[in-house]
Amino acid sequence: MPQHEPSALLHTVEIVHWIALGIMGVVYSIRVWWLLRFRATRDRQAPGNPERTNARKGALYSLANVAMPWAMESTRSKPFFYATFVLFHLGVVAGISLAFLSSLAPAVVASQAYAALSGALLAVAFVVAVGRIVRRLTTPYLRLISSPDDYFSVIMLTFWFALAVLAQLYLAGVIQGEGFLVAFLIATSFFLIYVPFSKISHYLYYPFTRYWLGRTLGHRGSMPTVRA
Amino acid sequence: MSSDSRSYKAQVLAELLSRKLTRPLVASLVSCVHCGMCHTACHYALADPEDPRMTPSYKGDQLRKIFKRNHDWTGRVVPWWVGAKAPITDEDLEALKEIAFGTCTNCRRCTFNCPMGVDTASINRTMRGLLTAVGVMPEGVRVVSKDQWEIGNQMGVLKEDYLETLEWLSEELVAEVGDPAAAIPIDKQGARVVYAINPREVKYDPRTITNAALIFYAAGEDWTMASDWWDQTNFGLFSGDDQLGGTAGRRLFERVAELGAEKLVISECGHGFRSTRCEAQNWAGVDVPFVMESAVVTMINYIKEGRIKVDRSKNAIPVTYHDSCNLARSCGITEEPRELLRLVVSDFREMTPNRQENFCCTGGGGAMSMSEYTPRRLKSAVIKAKQIADTGAKIVATSCHNCVDGLSDLIKYYKLGCQVKQLVDLTAEGLVLEECAVRRTPRRVVPMPEPLPEVGPAPARALPLAGRTVLVVDDEEDARTFIATVLEDAGARIVYACDGDEAISVAKRERPDLITLDLSMPGKDGVEAFTELRHDPEIASTPVCIVTGHPEFRKVIYDRPVPPPEGYMDKPVEGEALVKNVRRILETAHAAA
Numbered sequence: 001m002p003q004h005e006p007s008a009l010l011h012t013v014e015i016v017h018w019i020a021l022g023i024m025g026v027v028y029s030i031r032v033w034w035l036l037r038f039r040a041t042r043d044r045q046a047p048g049n050p051e052r053t054n055a056r057k058g059a060l061y062s063l064a065n066v067a068m069p070w071a072m073e074s075t076r077s078k079p080f081f082y083a084t085f086v087l088f089h090l091g092v093v094a095g096i097s098l099a100f101l102s103s104l105a106p107a108v109v110a111s112q113a114y115a116a117l118s119g120a121l122l123a124v125a126f127v128v129a130v131g132r133i134v135r136r137l138t139t140p141y142l143r144l145i146s147s148p149d150d151y152f153s154v155i156m157l158t159f160w161f162a163l164a165v166l167a168q169l170y171l172a173g174v175i176q177g178e179g180f181l182v183a184f185l186i187a188t189s190f191f192l193i194y195v196p197f198s199k200i201s202h203y204l205y206y207p208f209t210r211y212w213l214g215r216t217l218g219h220r221g222s223m224p225t226v227r228a
Numbered sequence: 229m230s231s232d233s234r235s236y237k238a239q240v241l242a243e244l245l246s247r248k249l250t251r252p253l254v255a256s257l258v259s260c261v262h263c264g265m266c267h268t269a270c271h272y273a274l275a276d277p278e279d280p281r282m283t284p285s286y287k288g289d290q291l292r293k294i295f296k297r298n299h300d301w302t303g304r305v306v307p308w309w310v311g312a313k314a315p316i317t318d319e320d321l322e323a324l325k326e327i328a329f330g331t332c333t334n335c336r337r338c339t340f341n342c343p344m345g346v347d348t349a350s351i352n353r354t355m356r357g358l359l360t361a362v363g364v365m366p367e368g369v370r371v372v373s374k375d376q377w378e379i380g381n382q383m384g385v386l387k388e389d390y391l392e393t394l395e396w397l398s399e400e401l402v403a404e405v406g407d408p409a410a411a412i413p414i415d416k417q418g419a420r421v422v423y424a425i426n427p428r429e430v431k432y433d434p435r436t437i438t439n440a441a442l443i444f445y446a447a448g449e450d451w452t453m454a455s456d457w458w459d460q461t462n463f464g465l466f467s468g469d470d471q472l473g474g475t476a477g478r479r480l481f482e483r484v485a486e487l488g489a490e491k492l493v494i495s496e497c498g499h500g501f502r503s504t505r506c507e508a509q510n511w512a513g514v515d516v517p518f519v520m521e522s523a524v525v526t527m528i529n530y531i532k533e534g535r536i537k538v539d540r541s542k543n544a545i546p547v548t549y550h551d552s553c554n555l556a557r558s559c560g561i562t563e564e565p566r567e568l569l570r571l572v573v574s575d576f577r578e579m580t581p582n583r584q585e586n587f588c589c590t591g592g593g594g595a596m597s598m599s600e601y602t603p604r605r606l607k608s609a610v611i612k613a614k615q616i617a618d619t620g621a622k623i624v625a626t627s628c629h630n631c632v633d634g635l636s637d638l639i640k641y642y643k644l645g646c647q648v649k650q651l652v653d654l655t656a657e658g659l660v661l662e663e664c665a666v667r668r669t670p671r672r673v674v675p676m677p678e679p680l681p682e683v684g685p686a687p688a689r690a691l692p693l694a695g696r697t698v699l700v701v702d703d704e705e706d707a708r709t710f711i712a713t714v715l716e717d718a719g720a721r722i723v724y725a726c727d728g729d730e731a732i733s734v735a736k737r738e739r740p741d742l743i744t745l746d747l748s749m750p751g752k753d754g755v756e757a758f759t760e761l762r763h764d765p766e767i768a769s770t771p772v773c774i775v776t777g778h779p780e781f782r783k784v785i786y787d788r789p790v791p792p793p794e795g796y797m798d799k800p801v802e803g804e805a806l807v808k809n810v811r812r813i814l815e816t817a818h819a820a821a
Contacts, residue, residue, distance in 0.1 A: 041250050140280040206345075209252075209345040
């Protein structure tokens with residue numbers, strides 16, 4: 001842990017990034033309200049296969065899909081890609097945790113165990129993110145479907161992971177320079193405000209999309225899926 | 229972008245999108261992260277890896293771009309940043325048509341492989357529906373939709389042809405089993421089961437009807453077929469037209485309810501089953517008082533209940549099963565066909581992948597009616613061809629008529645040397661009639677039916693509409709002159725009217741054989757005039773062919789509480805098509821009279 005007291009600049013950016021979190025929360029609340037303003041659907045038909053499944057089972061299976069790489073051919077047949085997906089998102093969790101714990105519980109993030117785990121996750125996520133940039137740039141069908149937001153989002157996250165690694169090292173006392181933490185928190189603030197307007201807000205929609213798909217297909221009898 | 233710069237159709241499309249947005253659809257539109265995981269789920273993309281446009285998310289993006297441009301915050305403020313873009317010209321809409329209809333069969337395989345749960349198939353169907361609503365669709369889709377709206381089935385099978393077919397099938401079956409009780413019952417009030425079929429069965433595959441009838445007979449079932457609204461298929465699923473989907477479904481539901489049946493058994497058809505069993509109630513906004521069941525389930529139950537007996541050794545050739553996308557992925561029917569096959573064939577081999585992971589036959593989503601995309605369809609079929617070849621089976625069984633056509637086509641193209649059969653065929657072929665329920669009671673012996681007398685060809689007419697009088701109603705002089713000239717050239721006598729009031733008075737005075745009616749006219753418009761015509765006993769039975777530049781008025785006309793028009797054509801109308809339609813209407817009206 002750094003031996004000196006937080007500077008006024010660090011104190012300010014900490015406040016700013018809490019404000020950014022508040023803004024994100026407000027925007028996300030509006031996003032959810034906006035989504036729920038659209039017409040709800042209703043399945044009038046009788047249940048398709050009530051002996052095997054139903055809307056509830058389908059919805060739960062669909063929601064749990066993210067943790068079941070065996071459930072879909074696309075993840076089952078690409079275990080490496082799935083592993084990178086998990087590591088990338090664990091890196092995001094580690095980065096967000098670092099941003100808030102650095103002011104809420106600085107002793108925790110400075111501990112050796114935390115620093116090792118968090119630093120490793122962030123470093124691996126950084127490597128994965130670089131790989132994702134390369135993949136997006138070199139795969140023709142990904143280039144075709146990618147918008148500037150797609151590129152910017154992954155580049156921004158890559159940059160953010162790099163800053164997070166440096167901030168973690170600073171907080172653990174491995175390297176010197178409060179500027180790393182300040183830069184990381186500024187990047188986090190920008191991240192928090194930008195995210196609700198970008199593709200990164202997919203995680204907000206995930207439960208809704210998955211729930212509605214699973215509910216419908218479960219009611220019809222085709223989710224959970226049946227494999228030979 | 230100013231909305232003024234958009235073509236009329238592009239503006240209407242954007243407006244219609246607002247009405248189609250539901251929570252699940254919007255969630256699918258906002259959730260795609262462009263990860264590309266769907267790429268390897270699509271048979272088009274796998275068969276054509278060099279073409280990045282085959283990626284499902286690219287196809288979904290076509291509607292996503294429009295949605296973002298019109299409804300998403302970021303897309304409205306900085307559209308280029310998130311790839312938001314709305315179509316501007318009619319050429320843009322044509323390009324969208326190529327993607328929505330020509331590069332996707334809405335098989336839903338990508339949906340089941342999307343980590344986010346994005347239902348790209350539903351997005352694509354919505355895109356199709358929007359294009360259809362503004363009249364931008366492949367010709368095949370237009371023709372089939374028109375037949376389903378106007379004639380009541382998607383293949384334009386006339387009632388007399390349908391009934392004649394059932395009659396000779398019935399006679400054949402009676403002769404085959406030697407029992408008049410095997411006759412196909414039509415409109416039997418109070419029958420326990422109504423059996424609804426695919427018009428393809430009447431037109432190209434009548435043996436499936438006979439086989440089903442044989443099974444119903446063998447099981448001693450109290451069943452019937454309806455004389456009208458008998459089509460269980462629904463092109464609304466393919467065209468994305470929920471109004472057509474709802475209307476077609478409602479017609480069938482009402483007919484079954486009128487007949488007082490407990491159960492509607494749906495013949496083997498993937499999209500027909502999905503439309504009727506899973507979608508049509510939602511499209512039509514109605515609940516039904518009877519049970520709906522796939523014929524596959526019906527056959528299994530008959531075997532389990534001991535009502536029919538099947539000898540598996542009669543079907544000894546190796547059989548594999550192709551899961552219809554609509555049955556497996558959208559209706560959860562994966563185990564029932566396998567259960568039945570294991571009861572009726574002796575060498576069943578699984579295809580890999582199978583069930584909800586099976587690949588599309590390539591004939592789904594109405595692809596068989598869009599001949600302009602055939603080369604691409606057959607190219608994408610290489611995936612399915614390999615699946616089939618790997619099984620070593622000589623028969624590909626499937627529970628879907630679209631799949632029968634799609635598979636037959638690719639089997640021929642890739643020279644696989646196997647045939648396609650439906651489960652009803654295999655069940656009927658394995659039937660041991662002597663041990664079925666119907667033979668447990670004494671059987672009457674009946675004489676063979678008399679052969680029908682030969683009928684000579686009808687004398688040819690010099691002109692197709694000679695001797696007919698047609699009232700042409702249109703406020704636009706150009707349109708009126710064009711229609712009149714075309715029909716006059718075909719031999720008809722023409723009388724005119726420029727608005728609804730005049731149309732009614734001329735119709736009463738001249739008593740035409742047919743009226744062509746424009747809808748949008750000053751004064752009394754075509755919709756009002758049509759309703760009034762139908763309420764006037766003097767002229768109520770005069771056939772009416774709507775000729776309009778407003779395809780969106782179709783529902784308004786067909787939802788009137790009066791008999792529907794006999795024809796409905798969209799402007800601009802082609803001369804040949806006009807004569808053909810008028811002639812068909814007159815012949816149908818004559819036959820009905």
